[in-house]
Amino acid sequence: MKLQRLRIENFKLFRAPLEIDGFTDGLNLFTAPNESGKSTVAEAIRAAFFERHRSSAVEHLRPWGESSATPTVELDFELDGKSCRLTKAFLGKKRCELVIDGRPMDGVVAEDHLASLLGFRFPGKGASTPEHMGIPGLLWIRQGTSHDISHAVGFASDHLRNALGESLGELASSQGDAVLKAVENERNELLTPASGAPRGAYADALKLRSELESELARLLAEIEAYRSGVDRLSVLRREHQRDDAARPWVALREQLAVAQQRLNDGKGLAERKAAQDVALKQIVAQVVSWRTQLQSMEREEATVVQREKNLQAVREGLEKALGELQAWEPRHAAAAQADARARETLRLARQAASRAAQEKAVDSLAEQLAGLVQNLGKARGEQEKVARLQADARSLAVSESELKRLHRSADALRAAQARLDAVSTALAFDLQPGARVRVGGAEIAGTTRQTVIARTEIDIEGVGRITVLPGGTDLESLGVEHDRAHQELVSLLQALRADSVAAVEERVRLHALRNGEARAAEAVLSALAPKGLDTLAADVALREARLEEAKQMLLAMASTSDAHVPSVLQAESEEGAARTALEAASSALNEAKLQTGHAREQVKAAEDELAAVKSTLADPLRAGRKREAGEALTDALAQQSAIEQRAAGLAEQLRTVNLPVLAQDVERLERSARQAEASHSQRAGEITRLEVELETKGALGQEEIASEKRRELEHAARRSAELDRRAKALDHLLKLLREKRSALARRLRAPLQKHLDHYLQILFPGAQVEVGEDLSPSRITRQGVRGVQSGTFEELSVGAREQMGVVARLAYADLLKEARKPTLLILDDALVHTDEERLGQMKRVLYDAATRHQILIFSCHPEAWRDLGVVARSIS
């Protein structure tokens, strides 16, 4: 279908007629600003076809405020090679005329005819809605609907399916979908749709089976317990019978009695032995006491001899001690004498020594004194010297200030002199030897120089007189000054009693010299008498006194007469030795005295003891007691041996009897007998208990129940196996049917797929799109920035959906064209969310599609479509 001319009048904002012609076969681009009516043009085309001319629901087509207008649309187009003209007028003067290849039709007939040609239909009443709009509803994209494709596809699906060929009927084979549905339903009764887990009867059967399994297991466990109980009962009964027959406890009790008897016997023996031991102890004690008594008596008798011996011995001892004593006495006396002599010698030696010492002392003192006296004399001399020098110095003293004055005065004089000289006239004389010259009355000769400050007469012999009258200022004053200075100096000198300054200076020097000498002398003085002269004098006096004393002492000492006095040292050593000897002798003597005393005492004691014993032995009763004791001892000894014999005999017997072991035997046998009896009765009890238990359990008829349960289980197992197979078969079948079906569908949709792919490669290279059941695009897989992306159509962005929407419609158009359906495409602001880059690709797509279809593009962005290859036209 190719639109050629369009004319609208009284249509919305086109009160005045608008005519557009010169539509081209391919792309037609209309750009106009907003609200300039571009959408109105599209709407006019739509109204012309979709709305019945008689419709009263088209008030909105009238221009605003013109309630009587007749919106009119006139279209020239080519359809199937035939040229057609459609004229439609609404509301006012309703009209519909269709001329196809010169053949006119009008009214409803025309409208219906167009509808069938183009592939849409009319509503029963009211305005046309999308569900009626069929193919043009799909291909004429209204503003803002390019991304919304599935409804439009749905409303055109019959046509699309037809275009895919009658063979699409194959898909809805005679019963295919019904079979599929039936199988699906049956399968979903037994398995969950999502995960294929058992449900419904199948799940119940499985549950039942597992319940029965566990119940059966429980029953079998109980049966097993019962069986073990029965086996155990057999064992117990056997044992019990055996014990009933054997009655082991009887034998044990007999053995026990025997053992008990033996034990008792043994114990009796032990007791008797113990008694004997006690008796033995007693008798032994008696023996011991008698024996002791006898022994002490004998000891007494022995003592006499002893004592006498003792006495003898001590007497001898005494003799010896006395002897010792006598030996030591004279020795001691001798030692005392020697000692006394040595002491005397020492005393004399000491005396001599001290006298000598004293003489020495006197000498030294005298020496010292002499020295000191000498020093004193020297010191006095020095003192005088010092005084002299000092006085000298004093006389020579010139005070500082005086000296200064002197120097000043001297300087002043020199200065005055110099000044005077300066202003004075100098007379230089170089005279011949014989020349006689007088200057100022003074003779001069040779080479001299004089200065004159006043009138001066020079008398030269033979020549006359030259009078020099020095000029210069203040000569007089200078001379006065000079004189004054000179006077001052002279007076100073006089005051100082010196001749010249030099003399004064000499005095000063001498003064200093004298001071120095005085100081030197002072030094010497102080060396001689550090503490002063007086002190030295006093010291001397003292020493003199001492010396006198010492001399006196010496005189007092006796003079030595003996020349054989040894040295003190020698005397001391001799004295020491003598002392030591004396001490030794003394101690020995003491010792001897002690010994003697001691010995005497011993003798005394021994004599006493002897006397005591003798008196005891003289006791008349003693012999009797001794005899008695002897007899008693003999008796006791006899008893003892008897007891010992008896005890030995019993011990011998006891050795063969092991009491602890016998006791253990009794214990052991007692225990065994008791245990045997106890376990027998216990077993009897257990048997009874077990019998009762088994009776009760047996009465439950558990094996029969278990058999029945097993039967139920097998039944349940069979059933669940059957359902399992059924479910698996259904599942398998369902999968297979679905597989086959979608394979078929894919084959059938291949043409549409082909067209879609063609455009898709331009827009998204390498991408794939799936065609859904409803023939609209469903899943799109593209190579994105972050790898392969796959998503449904709805998951795309608005922009991408827009683009896909346009692309899909182009694919449908291609498909419909192959089926020789009219395919006019209108894009009214269809790509508003598309960016520049994609728009570029879309333009390629549109350019390509326009080779097969007429495409009207309305846009308010002329700049975006500049490179479409088509001149943009405006609407006006």
Add this chain to the structure above:
Amino acid sequence: MISLLHTADWQIGRVFSQFEPDDAAALFEARFKAVERLAGIAAERNVDAVLVAGDVFDLQTVSDKTIRRMFNAMQRFSGPWLLIPGNHDSALSESVWSRAQRLGAIPPNVVCCLEPKPHLVDGKFVLLPAPLTQRHTYGDLTEWFSGAADDSGLPRIGLAHGCVQGILSEDIDSANPIAAGRAGEAGLSYLALGDWHGTRQIDERTWYAGTPETDRFRANESGQALLVSIAGAGAQPDVEPVRTGQFRWQQLEPRLSVPSDVDRLVESLALIDSNDVLQLRAHGSCDLGAHRRLGVALDAARARARALVWDGEALRLEPTEDDIQALHADGFVGEALQELRAQQGEADAELARDALLTLARVLDAQGPNGARTGGAA
């Protein structure tokens, strides 16, 4: 002249778990009915005693009711019943026998021989029983027969439960051995044996009576009892089997290759009646039509038989073109069907077969005028 009814292996209280509940219940009941029939025969033929050679009860702890019912079932014959315990009901310290005694369920004419001691029966013969008194017996309990000589001149009848050595295969319950030739060696006129569930002669004087009501699928001449007549002490016994069992147990494994095989099977199924206990395991392959026919026949037979166990897992489905046509499976459904057919030759053949059957069922249910949706939902 003495006459005896020799029976064994009553297995009272056995539960047949491989069957449906109602069939299992009926077969449980059948065991009591067999005892009743035995009692009837004994009374009718006026035997001197009924010998029951062990495994009277299938379990030690059957319910009290079961115990009572069993002894009740013996009512019709008031003569001596001589029972020994077998391996299922061995006389342990506590056993079904001690329970029965406590319940007071044992009538006075019923003797439970729980000890290996000779027993004079009505002054007519001496019974030498070999009761099992342990859970597991590995020795020959009939050994004492030889030593138990007596000078009564009466016929000596042995009653034992076990496996005759060297004669029978290992395919038997207990390990309890019995020496071959025991009857002759111990001077017995007759040795009545139990444990082998089929009627079987061992030698002239030694027989297994077998179970009076068949209880398993192995074909072994069961469902009988033996009427034994002995003229005198040394005389040869005269043994006559009598039918006592109600149900026929059969195990069939038909091989199906061509359609006529299926037809034959269907025919034989039609002959199944209420006394049949049938196990059917088919091999081979058949088409869908045949499979359907077979299914119908099985359902009918199942209703008629006492019990029917069908195992068709080894049966492969080969739908023919007609089958597929009949199913109206075209388009992708048809493709699916073909694929399932092919999958039967691969690893998971069973799954494919089941899926194929399911598809056939669904298609059948849909009918030729299945809803045409004309487009996907």
